[in-house]
Amino acid sequence: MTQLPNSTERKMGLVIDLDTCVGCHACVISCKGWNTENYGAPLSDQDAYGANPSGTFLNRVHSYEVQPAEGHAQLIHFPKSCLHCEDAPCVTVCPTGASYKRTEDGIVLVNESDCIGCGLCAWSCPYGARELDKAEGVMKKCTLCVDRIYNENLPEVDRIPSCVRTCPAGARHFGDLGDPDSDVSKLVAERGGMDLMPEMGTKPVNKYLPPRPKDTVEDQIDILAPLLAPVAEEPKGFLGWLDKTLEKL
Amino acid sequence: MHPAPSVILFTTLSGLGFGLLFFLGLGFPAVSGWVAFVFFAIAYGLAVGGLMASTFHLGHPERAWKAFTQWKTSWLSREGWCAVLALVVMGLYAIGVVFLDRHWSLLGWIGALMSLATVFTTSMIYTQLKTIPRWNMNLTPAMFLSFSLAGGALLAGQTRVAIPLLLIAAFVQILYWKKGDKALEASGTDLGTATGLGNRGTVRAFEPPHTGTNYLLREFVHVVGRKHAEKLRVISFVLAFVLPVLLLVLPFNHFLALLAVASHLAGVATSRWLFFAQAEHVVGLYYGKR
Numbered sequence: 001m002t003q004l005p006n007s008t009e010r011k012m013g014l015v016i017d018l019d020t021c022v023g024c025h026a027c028v029i030s031c032k033g034w035n036t037e038n039y040g041a042p043l044s045d046q047d048a049y050g051a052n053p054s055g056t057f058l059n060r061v062h063s064y065e066v067q068p069a070e071g072h073a074q075l076i077h078f079p080k081s082c083l084h085c086e087d088a089p090c091v092t093v094c095p096t097g098a099s100y101k102r103t104e105d106g107i108v109l110v111n112e113s114d115c116i117g118c119g120l121c122a123w124s125c126p127y128g129a130r131e132l133d134k135a136e137g138v139m140k141k142c143t144l145c146v147d148r149i150y151n152e153n154l155p156e157v158d159r160i161p162s163c164v165r166t167c168p169a170g171a172r173h174f175g176d177l178g179d180p181d182s183d184v185s186k187l188v189a190e191r192g193g194m195d196l197m198p199e200m201g202t203k204p205v206n207k208y209l210p211p212r213p214k215d216t217v218e219d220q221i222d223i224l225a226p227l228l229a230p231v232a233e234e235p236k237g238f239l240g241w242l243d244k245t246l247e248k249l
Numbered sequence: 250m251h252p253a254p255s256v257i258l259f260t261t262l263s264g265l266g267f268g269l270l271f272f273l274g275l276g277f278p279a280v281s282g283w284v285a286f287v288f289f290a291i292a293y294g295l296a297v298g299g300l301m302a303s304t305f306h307l308g309h310p311e312r313a314w315k316a317f318t319q320w321k322t323s324w325l326s327r328e329g330w331c332a333v334l335a336l337v338v339m340g341l342y343a344i345g346v347v348f349l350d351r352h353w354s355l356l357g358w359i360g361a362l363m364s365l366a367t368v369f370t371t372s373m374i375y376t377q378l379k380t381i382p383r384w385n386m387n388l389t390p391a392m393f394l395s396f397s398l399a400g401g402a403l404l405a406g407q408t409r410v411a412i413p414l415l416l417i418a419a420f421v422q423i424l425y426w427k428k429g430d431k432a433l434e435a436s437g438t439d440l441g442t443a444t445g446l447g448n449r450g451t452v453r454a455f456e457p458p459h460t461g462t463n464y465l466l467r468e469f470v471h472v473v474g475r476k477h478a479e480k481l482r483v484i485s486f487v488l489a490f491v492l493p494v495l496l497l498v499l500p501f502n503h504f505l506a507l508l509a510v511a512s513h514l515a516g517v518a519t520s521r522w523l524f525f526a527q528a529e530h531v532v533g534l535y536y537g538k539r
Contacts, residue, residue, distance in 0.1 A: 002319045018446075028458070036407045053461045059460035062535055064440075068450035078289060080535065086461060091378065095316035095325035113316055117308015120325055123250075127440075128532035131464040137308025194445040197531070199437055200379055208445055244529065 002094045004087065007104035011178030012144055013084050013205035014164065015187055016170045019212045020171035023063055023077030027163035031059040031081070031142075034162035039147045042114045044135035056133045058142045059163055076211055081163070081171070082129035082142035083196065083204035084108050090121035090127070090130060090141075098139070106205060107146055108179070126200045127129060149174075177205050251471045252382065252525035256307040260371060261518045263299025263332075263394060266292050267364040268401020270339050273346075274293045274361030277407050290405065291344040293336070294470045300332055324377055328370035335363035368397040375524075382432035384530045388425045395421045396489075396517055403513055406506065408497050415497075415513075419490035422520065426482060430511045433529050433539065454537025469530035481523055489516025 019239040035058055036043040045055035061082040063197045067073040073097035084101075087109050091099045098114035099121050101107070115138040122130040122139065148154060158165060175184035184207075187193070189243075195209035235243050269292040272278075273285075280288060300446045303309040317333075319326040339360035345351040371395035375384040396420040402411035440454065441447015489512075496509040 002322045005499050025458075036346075054463055055466065057458075060463075062454065063456040064444055064447050065453045065455040066445065067453070068451045074449075076444075077445060080458075089379070092322040093325065095319050095323045095329065097315070097319050105348055114312065115309065116312045116316060118316075118325065119306070119308075119468065120374070122464075124378055125381060126443075128465045128469070128535060132308060132468075135463070139308075160427065195441050197438060199442060209503050210449075213369070226516065 002091050002099060004091055004101055005103040008073055008086075008101070008103050008178065010176045011084075011086070011205045012105040012107060012175070013177045013184075013207070014081070014144075014161070014173070015177075015184045015193060015207050015209060016079055017171040017173070017191075018078065019075050019209060020169045021061075021077040021079060022169045022171070023061055023143040024168065025061050025138060026166050026168060027079055028057060028059050030062055030162045030166035032057055033146070034124075034145065035143070036119040039143050041133060041138055041140070044133050049171070052204050054132045056140050058140060059087045060127075060128075065237060072214070072217075074211065074214070076125070078104075079163075080127060080129070081206075082108060083127060083202070083206040084142075084144060085202060086203035087198075087204060089124040093120045093124045095120070096180040096243075107144045108141070109143055111144065115139050126197050127204075128203065135188070144174075158170050164232055177207065250527045250528040250530060251468050252522050253306050254304055257518060257521045257525065259301070259303035260393070260524075261300045261514070262302065263296045263371070264368055264397040265404065265514065265517070266297070266299060267335065267367050267398040267406045268397035268399070269362045270296060270335065270364040270401070271398065272401050272405035272407060274339060274342060274357040274364065276352060276354065276357060277405055277410075279352075280350060281346050283347075285343070286345045288405070289339075289347065293328025296336065297314075299491070324370055324373040328367065328374060329453050330366040331363060331370045335360060335367050338363055350459050362398050365394065365397070368393055379436075380531050381528050382436035382438070382531075384428040384524075385436075386425075388421065388428055392418075392425050395436070396520075399490075400513055400517065400537075402457075403493060403497075410502065411495055412497050415490050415494050419486065422490070423488065429527070433531075436531075438531050438534065440534045440537070443531065452495060458534055465532055466536060466538075470533040470536060471526055472538065475527060478523060478527055481519055485516045485523065486518035487516070488512045489520055492516075 008146055018188050032043055043056040059079060062078040062080060064076050064078055065073050066076060084106055088101055091101050093130050096114045096116055098111045100109060119132050119139040122132060130139050149159050151159060162172045164174045173184050173187060175182045177184055179185060188207045189210040193209050195204050263297055273292060304313050307313060316326050316329050317359055320330055338356060342353055342356045343361050345353050369390055372390040376389040379385050399418040400416040402414050440452045446452050492512040493509040496505045499505055533539050
């Protein structure tokens with residue numbers, strides 16, 4: 001049903017650290033790799049080796065430049081996937097009931113056999129988290145790797161979303177954001193985790209940790225620095241003669 | 250937004266068709282027999298043709314019947330119900346008018362209201378989307394309803410009602426364009442709120458996620474047609490409202506009336522094209538576009 005649950009038992013989601021992300025796109029590749037051969041229809045590509053390649057991805061990494069009023073510009077890599085919103089507009093607009101939000105863990109999923117591919121859910125999503133697969137004609141989105149996180153056939157260390165498991169920088173964290181004592185909730189509280197486009201009223205579950213402030217370079221780096229200052233100030237001997245001669249020319 | 254021909258055809262034709270059904274349901278023109286049959290055939294052709302066109306852009310049209318299940322939350326589902334109910338009620342009314350020379354006026358009134366409700370639910374599909382500030386305004390349903398009523402009166406040959414209705418629709422159209430042009434800015438959403446980095450400085454899209462294009466850019470970031478938007482606005486306004494009103498003011502003549510209808514139809518279709526092509530989806534901000 002496309003009626004949203006009043007509350008969910010847990011709020012499983014991701015915390016993405018914009019300070020740590022190095023923009024390597026490994027999460028994009030591992031997401032595509034896992035999800036193209038597991039839950040639901042494959043993530044198709046069109047003209048993959050031709051002049052105009054295009055395909056379905058559930059996770060994409062943007063890069064932004066932020067120029068503060070004073071100081072240097074900063075480059076911030078920005079992974080973006082479904083935020084599993086509490087007030088998910090993509091669920092309520094669905095005419096067939098294919099889109100739904102699970103009461104047990106809050107994951108937003110698409111039942112592909114009910115999806116008519118009208119695209120209205122993608123229209124209603126401010127984050128661009130849903131993409132209509134061109135080959136299958138059904139809507140694809142992040143499942144939070146629902147086929148990994150409860151999968152007892154996998155070693156316990158792998159029972160987290162593929163993107164989180166892959167991230168070499170440790171910039172992605174997975175957990176229950178509804179439990180204030182969970183590691184992810186503590187991280188969000190500590191680092192001032194934020195919502196994307198809060199004005200849209202979607203109440204995203206996924207949070208983004210803002211980049212930490214940059215270090216500032218003090219005038220004196222350390223107490224030994226003065227001792228390392230160059231000793232000879234004026235060139236002498238042959239170099240001194242050369243300097244004077246060149247000056248006269 | 251990508252101006253898909255199927256959706257433009259659907260909203261234009263079915264809007265006009267249900268507008269005509271509204272007037273037929275109220276008994277204007279008071280026709281019966283074969284003349285009524287022709288009127289109803291035109292109305293059903295437009296309304297049903299439009300609805301059929303809307304299924305062309307579906308990924309799985311064979312499952313379209315499932316869209317009737319979620320009327321509790323989905324405007325698209327509600328639209329499906331309203332359309333079917335309006336067509337069934339008006340169909341029964343048409344049987345009375347065409348074959349039995351009976352005007353069941355209560356049935357006609359219900360059918361007329363259901364026809365308007367269908368146009369309203371269509372408009373709400375667009376109006377409900379906060380992600381497209383240009384659509385997320387009260388003027389969107391006002392525009393769909395005023396266009397449908399004006400076109401319906403024109404097709405029904407109700408000259409005395411059609412002229413004021415066309416003028417009202419023209420006024421709503423201008424208001425819609427004026428307010429719509431400022432809607433994205435007024436929504437307060439920009440790349441700063443989209444990334445949550447706005448309080449740190451000026452945010453600029455530095456590098457997109459892929460070198461190629463993708464579904465999101467094809468569907469939501471249509472900038473090609475915006476170049477000629479101003480000219481197209483003038484063309485659509487003249488065709489949809491100015492020319493039909495002038496033709497209606499002249500002494501009545503079937504050829505001129507047909508010309509007025511054709512001009513109005515072309516103008517509304519152009520306006521609908523602009524409705525999609527000029528609509529900015531906020532997801533474009535993530536790509537440094539609007």
